[in-house]
Amino acid sequence: MWIECVPNFSEGRRLDVMQAIAEAAASAGARVLGMEGDYDHNRSVLTLAGETATVEEAVLRAAFVAVSQIDLRRHVGTHPRMGAIDVIPFIPLEGTSMADAVQAAQRVGERLGRELGLPVYLYEHAATIPQRRNLADVRRGEFEGLAARMSSDVPDYGPSSPHPSAGAVAVGARRPLIAFNVFLNTTDIQVAQAVAKAVRNSSGGLAGVKALAMDTVSQGQVQVSLNLVDYPKTSLPRAVEMVRQEAQQYGVSVARTELVGLMPVQALLDTARYYLQQPDLTLERILEWQLMEQLDDAGRVDKP
Amino acid sequence: MWIECVPNFSEGRRLDVMQAIAEAAASAGARVLGMEGDYDHNRSVLTLAGETATVEEAVLRAAFVAVSQIDLRRHVGTHPRMGAIDVIPFIPLEGTSMADAVQAAQRVGERLGRELGLPVYLYEHAATIPQRRNLADVRRGEFEGLAARMSSDVPDYGPSSPHPSAGAVAVGARRPLIAFNVFLNTTDIQVAQAVAKAVRNSSGGLAGVKALAMDTVSQGQVQVSLNLVDYPKTSLPRAVEMVRQEAQQYGVSVARTELVGLMPVQALLDTARYYLQQPDLTLERILEWQLMEQLDDAGRVDKP
Numbered sequence: 298m299w300i301e302c303v304p305n306f307s308e309g310r311r312l313d314v315m316q317a318i319a320e321a322a323a324s325a326g327a328r329v330l331g332m333e334g335d336y337d338h339n340r341s342v343l344t345l346a347g348e349t350a351t352v353e354e355a356v357l358r359a360a361f362v363a364v365s366q367i368d369l370r371r372h373v374g375t376h377p378r379m380g381a382i383d384v385i386p387f388i389p390l391e392g393t394s395m396a397d398a399v400q401a402a403q404r405v406g407e408r409l410g411r412e413l414g415l416p417v418y419l420y421e422h423a424a425t426i427p428q429r430r431n432l433a434d435v436r437r438g439e440f441e442g443l444a445a446r447m448s449s450d451v452p453d454y455g456p457s458s459p460h461p462s463a464g465a466v467a468v469g470a471r472r473p474l475i476a477f478n479v480f481l482n483t484t485d486i487q488v489a490q491a492v493a494k495a496v497r498n499s500s501g502g503l504a505g506v507k508a509l510a511m512d513t514v515s516q517g518q519v520q521v522s523l524n525l526v527d528y529p530k531t532s533l534p535r536a537v538e539m540v541r542q543e544a545q546q547y548g549v550s551v552a553r554t555e556l557v558g559l560m561p562v563q564a565l566l567d568t569a570r571y572y573l574q575q576p577d578l579t580l581e582r583i584l585e586w587q588l589m590e591q592l593d594d595a596g597r598v599d600k601p
Numbered sequence: 602m603w604i605e606c607v608p609n610f611s612e613g614r615r616l617d618v619m620q621a622i623a624e625a626a627a628s629a630g631a632r633v634l635g636m637e638g639d640y641d642h643n644r645s646v647l648t649l650a651g652e653t654a655t656v657e658e659a660v661l662r663a664a665f666v667a668v669s670q671i672d673l674r675r676h677v678g679t680h681p682r683m684g685a686i687d688v689i690p691f692i693p694l695e696g697t698s699m700a701d702a703v704q705a706a707q708r709v710g711e712r713l714g715r716e717l718g719l720p721v722y723l724y725e726h727a728a729t730i731p732q733r734r735n736l737a738d739v740r741r742g743e744f745e746g747l748a749a750r751m752s753s754d755v756p757d758y759g760p761s762s763p764h765p766s767a768g769a770v771a772v773g774a775r776r777p778l779i780a781f782n783v784f785l786n787t788t789d790i791q792v793a794q795a796v797a798k799a800v801r802n803s804s805g806g807l808a809g810v811k812a813l814a815m816d817t818v819s820q821g822q823v824q825v826s827l828n829l830v831d832y833p834k835t836s837l838p839r840a841v842e843m844v845r846q847e848a849q850q851y852g853v854s855v856a857r858t859e860l861v862g863l864m865p866v867q868a869l870l871d872t873a874r875y876y877l878q879q880p881d882l883t884l885e886r887i888l889e890w891q892l893m894e895q896l897d898d899a900g901r902v903d904k905p
Contacts (some may be wrong), residue, residue, distance in 0.1 A: 299892075331891070561889065
């Protein structure tokens with residue numbers, strides 16, 4: 298019964314704080330699969346996996362550190378955010394169901410409200426009202442708009458007013474997604490905005506694609522930040538190529554791309570299939586993949 | 602002490618023979634990771650892994666079937682070949698060395714000569730003379746030229762004349778390689794020949810790349826058949842893109858590509874790095890990869 302959890306924190310610059318958050322999670326016995334910060338977003342993504350109860354405890358401990366170390370009143374970054382620990386998605390792994398993930402979100406939400414005094418909004422599969430299914434709607438107005446909005450928008454757990462320094466948190470259950478940034482060879486944010494608008498589904502683009510333009514000044518390039526929420530249908534390479542194509546009409550090329558957190562091996566395979574023009578390539582043709590399965594069948598533990 | 606072995610058989614059309622070969626190998630307890638046939642090449646590639654002694658026995662059993670079922674006097678195909686079981690490379694896996702692979706080649710070579718009456722040439726890391734390091738040199742003249750050539754070129758094991766129906770076999774030890782076919786949108790074999798010549802290292806192309814033009818008539822397209830023998834240096838996407846670039850001067854595009862046998866996960870990663878413009882992508886960013894390592898650390902056996 299393993300579950301994945303990918304909490305996002307509003308800290309991508311102070312490495313000591315990010316490390317303390319990851320260590321707090323690890324101290325509960327959860328597996329830390331990754332902790333990556335982004336300077337411009339001023340945000341970090343922690344990837345956890347383990348037994349459901351262990352992961353829940355790990356998120357709580359990480360949240361304690363975040364609430365004590367991060368002050369949203371002084372937070373500046375390009376990524377929308379409303380809390381020190383901004384969003385906590387639970388993702389079912391093999392052996393757990395979406396219902397399990399929803400229950401984990403409910404238990405963690407209740408504890409965050411009671412133990413940390415954080416207002417908690419359940420979102421996506423854990424949402425209690427339809428208007429909270431979409432994370433972007435839950436976060437609208439961000440930290441600065443919380444006080445005004447909460448008077449009429451009572452959270453699922455915790456107080457009915459924002460935590461003074463840590464804001465509020467969205468806790469939810471969702472399918473796995475790919476978070477991916479594409480840097481464009483221009484400093485003109487309007488190009489990134491036009492590309493994001495063309496690519497994202499809500500304004501006419503690709504199904505399962507969310508996109509935001511980011512003014513990533515420290516890099517000398519603007520960024521289109523993508524979420525692929527249905528990558529089995531709209532694959533990573535297809536989204537990247539649509540960004541490339543849309544940017545081209547402004548004479549702008551793709552400088553590089555960047556993965557946020559982890560991605561499923563399916564995305565690696567989709568990318569090879571697409572660019573190598575080999576639509577029938579499968580993981581069964583990958584030596585180490587086969588060996589791991591075979592060695593496992595034989596009761597061995599050595600992995601290549 | 603696991604080893605990989607990738608014997609090639611001169612049969613890519615009769616599925617029952619290919620299946621009998623794979624079953625013979627499996628009957629010895631070796632893990633069959635793949636068995637793929639190619640109609641035009643009239644050739645198949647069996648991928649085995651297991652304990653060294655088990656894999657050696659498996660190859661012997663597969664060779665018995667091949668020698669009894671395949672008659673080179675009636676074999677037609679585009680791929681160079683000199684034997685029913687044409688080439689037997691042993692490849693060290695983690696925990697085995699190239700010296701172990703050479704010894705496996707020697708033991709199997711000795712038994713193929715003694716038990717099946719096959720002339721055996723040791724090649725590459727197992728070669729006993731420098732002229733036999735390169736497989737293409739060992740196979741020069743193919744099956745039809747064997748009798749004339751063997752009078753002066755005494756094999757390492759077995760008789761000094763060809764097996765009447767099964768020819769001779771090259772047995773060796775080598776590093777892993779990627780065998781890969783690129784189909785071009787033309788029926789003009791001269792285009793494939795020009796591209797192969799430009800790409801292969803022996804005539805001035807990329808380091809670690811071997812290439813042959815193949816008249817793959819059944820597909821309505823010609824083929825450039827590649828071996829990447831040093832893919833950590835000359836990666837799969839780089840070789841594919843050089844083929845694409847060279848074909849373009851003749852107005853010819855890449856129709857599709859095809860993997861022969863298995864490829865290392867490194868090639869999947871190299872492909873994603875190259876086309877996604879993300880040179881620092883690592884396997885640590887792939888969810889299932891991390892989970893397998895983490896689950897393994899925890900002493901679990903479930904794999905995603």
